Amino acid sequence: MYNQICCNIGTVTVIPEKTGTVMPSCNIVTHKYTYDTTEQMAKELIRFEHISKSFENTDVLKDLTLSIHENEFLTLLGPSGCGKTTTLRILGGFVAPDKGKVFFNDEDITDLPPNKRPLNTVFQKYALFTHMNVAENIAFGLKIKGKSSREIKEKIEYSLKLVGLEGFETRSPASLSGGQQQRIAIARAIVNEPRVLLLDEPLGALDLKLRQGMQYELRRLKEELGITFVYVTHDQEEALTMSDTVVVMNQGIIQQIGTPEDIYNEPQNAFVADFIGDSNLLDGIMIRDCLVSLGGLEMPCVDTGFGCNTPVDVVIRPEDVELDANGKGQTHGTVTSIMFKGVHWEMHVESDIGITFLVQTTEHFPVGSTVGISVDPYNIQIMHKPSSEDAQVFDQNEAPAGESYEP
Amino acid sequence: MNRSRTRLLAIPYIIWVAGFTVIPLIFIITKAVTDENGMLTASNLFAIFDPLHRKALMMSLLLAFISTVICIIIAYPVAIILRGSHIRKKNIILFVLILPMWMNFILRILAMQMLISNNGIVNHILETLELPPLKLINTPQAIVIGMVYDYLPYMMLPILNSVLSISEDVIEAAKDLGSDKMHVLLHIILPLSLTGVGSGITMVFVPSMTEFVIANILGGGKIQLLGNIIEQEFTVTMNWNLGSGLSVSLMAFVLITSFVFGRNNEDAAAGISI
Numbered sequence: 001m002y003n004q005i006c007c008n009i010g011t012v013t014v015i016p017e018k019t020g021t022v023m024p025s026c027n028i029v030t031h032k033y034t035y036d037t038t039e040q041m042a043k044e045l046i047r048f049e050h051i052s053k054s055f056e057n058t059d060v061l062k063d064l065t066l067s068i069h070e071n072e073f074l075t076l077l078g079p080s081g082c083g084k085t086t087t088l089r090i091l092g093g094f095v096a097p098d099k100g101k102v103f104f105n106d107e108d109i110t111d112l113p114p115n116k117r118p119l120n121t122v123f124q125k126y127a128l129f130t131h132m133n134v135a136e137n138i139a140f141g142l143k144i145k146g147k148s149s150r151e152i153k154e155k156i157e158y159s160l161k162l163v164g165l166e167g168f169e170t171r172s173p174a175s176l177s178g179g180q181q182q183r184i185a186i187a188r189a190i191v192n193e194p195r196v197l198l199l200d201e202p203l204g205a206l207d208l209k210l211r212q213g214m215q216y217e218l219r220r221l222k223e224e225l226g227i228t229f230v231y232v233t234h235d236q237e238e239a240l241t242m243s244d245t246v247v248v249m250n251q252g253i254i255q256q257i258g259t260p261e262d263i264y265n266e267p268q269n270a271f272v273a274d275f276i277g278d279s280n281l282l283d284g285i286m287i288r289d290c291l292v293s294l295g296g297l298e299m300p301c302v303d304t305g306f307g308c309n310t311p312v313d314v315v316i317r318p319e320d321v322e323l324d325a326n327g328k329g330q331t332h333g334t335v336t337s338i339m340f341k342g343v344h345w346e347m348h349v350e351s352d353i354g355i356t357f358l359v360q361t362t363e364h365f366p367v368g369s370t371v372g373i374s375v376d377p378y379n380i381q382i383m384h385k386p387s388s389e390d391a392q393v394f395d396q397n398e399a400p401a402g403e404s405y406e407p
Numbered sequence: 408m409n410r411s412r413t414r415l416l417a418i419p420y421i422i423w424v425a426g427f428t429v430i431p432l433i434f435i436i437t438k439a440v441t442d443e444n445g446m447l448t449a450s451n452l453f454a455i456f457d458p459l460h461r462k463a464l465m466m467s468l469l470l471a472f473i474s475t476v477i478c479i480i481i482a483y484p485v486a487i488i489l490r491g492s493h494i495r496k497k498n499i500i501l502f503v504l505i506l507p508m509w510m511n512f513i514l515r516i517l518a519m520q521m522l523i524s525n526n527g528i529v530n531h532i533l534e535t536l537e538l539p540p541l542k543l544i545n546t547p548q549a550i551v552i553g554m555v556y557d558y559l560p561y562m563m564l565p566i567l568n569s570v571l572s573i574s575e576d577v578i579e580a581a582k583d584l585g586s587d588k589m590h591v592l593l594h595i596i597l598p599l600s601l602t603g604v605g606s607g608i609t610m611v612f613v614p615s616m617t618e619f620v621i622a623n624i625l626g627g628g629k630i631q632l633l634g635n636i637i638e639q640e641f642t643v644t645m646n647w648n649l650g651s652g653l654s655v656s657l658m659a660f661v662l663i664t665s666f667v668f669g670r671n672n673e674d675a676a677a678g679i680s681i
Binding site (some may be wrong): 090115120123124125127128129130131138141144145185188189282 | 599
């Protein structure tokens with residue numbers, strides 16, 4: 001039922017408890033969130049406990065702890081080298097962690113070899129067996145399990161139908177396009193009925209159009225199979241489109257765990273804000289609860305608990321900067337550049353407070369025109385400044401309780 | 408204009424091939440199908456079925472076959488082990504393997520003669536250990552040892568090349584689908600490296616079949632391979648027509664064999680370039 005909801009509206013409605021509780025104190029009416037706290041009680045299936053891993057003196061994962069739930073579409077998102085693939089490979093059994101344990105169904109699988117794990121992987125470069133035809137590729141795992149040839153034949157047909165490649169049994173992998181090979185790789189994995197399907201940037205090698213099509217396909221497959229997907233990507237759009245839960249990683253540390261909406265609307269630190277979507281990442285001073293100063297301009301916001309006169313990072317999404325041709329607004333500015341981006345116009349607006357805003361609107365403002373600039377208090381996201389050099393390292397325990405995803 | 412000028416660069420090669428391959432080949436074939444009076448005959452070609460020649464051909468075939476099998480047995484496990492080893496170690500072992508190829512092969516065979524002769528180093532060591540001496544020199548075994556010693560790198564390189572080129576992804580995929588180590592070896596690595604084995608077979612079996620120098624030095628002239636008989640027809644008996652006839656028959660035999668195994672000559676060339 002929960003998944004059905006996710007599928008229909010394209011995004012996930014799970015919002016961690018307490019997200020909204022900060023608002024009443026600011027006397028601003030809450031209006032935009034829906035709550036769905038009952039459904040997030042899905043059973044925990046996989047647990048990483050204090051996993052650390054380094055390759056040749058480079059720490060790839062630093063004390064990573066993460067829960068993955070039954071029937072969840074969880075995406076590990078981050079730039080290359082952030083440790084997302086290593087996390088997936090530890091789960092697949094291809095890399096052993098230096099420290100920490102991995103549990104599957106409360107059972108310690110840290111030392112279990114990959115061939116004994118109840119999960120299957122779709123590899124980035126497909127990794128099809130070139131010396132076998134499509135049917136033999138798909139049958140590979142089933143034959144090892146000793147299934148009867150009749151059952152194998154039925155399952156090959158079923159899985160090919162699932163990925164939309166009926167009748168491809170006798171084709172050789174080399175004769176298939178990249179997208180078709182990827183589908184065969186998926187069929188080869190899911191035919192074994194794994195509890196969890198691991199996907200390592202499976203769409204990375206496909207062109208844009210095909211990638212978008214496959215995003216829908218994967219989401220549909222997940223609903224049809226009713227299993228857990230753990231997905232690795234560096235493409236934030238892909239992560240936001242498909243996932244129930246997004247885990248943003250950087251430098252071997254989890255930056256934020258949350259629904260795609262959380263991650264986008266309530267980034268927990270500057271790294272997440274910068275990595276997900278376009279954003280105006282600004283220096284501000286939190287004057288008191290619900291009031292932040294940007295370049296001397298005091299703007300109401302909805303965040304509390306930062307103390308008085310505290311330097312903070314401020315994120316304003318480009319689509320949240322409102323422009324007014326008649327000069328109405330909290331401050332004024334001049335449009336310095338404009339570009340057509342298809343759905344919207346993208347502009348740079350130099351404001352009177354010394355800040356150049358990146359703005360996206362569907363309205364056209366000519367270069368040189370003077371506009372009023374205003375931002376809704378809800379659309380101003382306040383974040384702590386990183387405490388030390390290793391910057392975006394944001395200790396989860398210090399994070400505002402309401403913003404971490406802890407079912 | 409430009410293109411025809413580029414073609415001029417091929418002239419040295421064309422002269423070389425014409426002078427040392429095409430013309431001699433025409434000469435040999437002409438000799439093979441005529442008798443000493445220049446009359447057309449097929450008897451030289453069918454001379455290979457004479458009992459003496461047939462016996463030599465069988466011996467060539469047997470020794471070449473045994474040498475090839477031993478080369479595979481030695482080379483394949485090394486390739487598998489090297490696949491799993493660290494890159495620097497890999498390079499050192501590879502270097503040691505192809506080091507003998509830097510030396511003239513007759514020198515290597517003469518050195519082998521020193522090692523395995525009746526008063527050679529191997530028997531000296533056995534004597535010191537109070538073990539019975541080995542009678543190796545002038546036996547078919549000695550020729551096999553020489554052939555394996557000489558041709559092992561030609562088996563090693565194509566096999567190594569094909570085994571190393573198997574992507575780790577594919578092996579991980581197999582493990583992911585439930586393969587244990589033995590299953591991966593038999594169902595993934597072995598079939599994917601068969602092209603390399605095929606190339607290796609061609610590159611060891613063919614020269615072994617036509618071998619006569621190793622047989623002369625390590626066989627002491629007591630073991631007659633078809634190569635020895637052909638050599639004698641040209642240098643001792645001076646019956647060039649018979650020698651040519653046997654050569655052409657042997658060539659046909661070799662062509663058939665390499666057609667069976669040798670669809671992978673391109674891989675073989677790739678193997679050498681490691």
